[in-house]
Amino acid sequence: MKSLSDALAIIREHQKKLPIQTVDLARDLGLRVFKVPNWPNDLSGMIRKNDENEGGFDIFVNAAHPYVRRRFTIAHEIAHAVLHPQLIGNGITDDALYRSGLSNTVEAQANRLAADILMPRDQLNELIKSGITDIDVLSGKFEVSTQAMAIRLNVPQHDAESRREFA
Ligand SMILES: [Zn+2]
Incomplete structure (x- = not known):
């Protein structure tokens, strides 16, 4: 290695x-x-x-x-x-x-x-700064699950779920 x-x-x-x-x-x-x-x-x-x-x-x-x-x-x-x-x-x-x-x-x-x-921090922060904050959009860009992105963004899981549900 x-x-x-x-x-x-x-x-x-x-x-x-x-x-x-x-x-x-x-x-x-x-x-x-x-x-x-x-x-x-x-x-x-x-x-x-x-x-x-x-x-x-x-x-x-x-x-x-x-x-x-x-x-x-x-x-x-x-x-x-x-x-x-x-x-x-x-x-x-x-x-x-x-x-x-x-x-x-x-x-x-x-x-x-x-x-x-x-989910490199720099790219993630750049996207968020440019106004992209939707977990579904962000997870799509990085090709990770919404769950992984929610954890990365420190969004409690059930909030992420309900946000999607009512979006
Ligand atoms: Zn392991």
């Missing part, structure tokens, strides 16, 4: 254009991404060593999950590889709530970096 600073530089490069292309980003970090059909719905993703490529990892994502969900899963697995490759061991599997057996702290870190990858 690349060093943290190299990896972050590659991430920043990919963030110049929205929406962030998660599979391309993974590839540039030395990670391969595979979609897995027939996984149970409560499995989101998995990451494990790529035996053909020393230090490389393979990411697996539930093919049945919606597109924006798969993007978050790929970003979450990328985050595991970038932040703590030494914790991946023989592989980790994330369930629907991104719990893998690693500590909650480590999972929270991976979720935070995944959100940072998919």
Whole structure:
């Protein structure tokens, strides 16, 4: 795996254009991404060593999950590889709530970096400053779920839901 600073530089490069292309980003970090059909719905993703490529990892994502969900899963697995490759061991599997057996702290870190990858603060702030504040519009631009965008914007979930309902 690349060093943290190299990896972050590659991430920043990919963030110049929205929406962030998660599979391309993974590839540039030395990670391969595979979609897995027939996984149970409560499995989101998995990451494990790529035996053909020393230090490389393979990411697996539930093919049945919606597109924006798969993007978050790929970003979450990328985050595991970038932040703590030494914790991946023989592989980790994330369930629907991104719990893998690693500590909650480590999972929270991976979720935070995944959100940072998919919804870069600078671009988000720029759009908001230009007057785009609708969660549906913003989530569409970044190709994330409205739920992920609501969390990013610190909008309580039920507010986001009801706002959509009555919009
Ligand atoms: Zn995880």
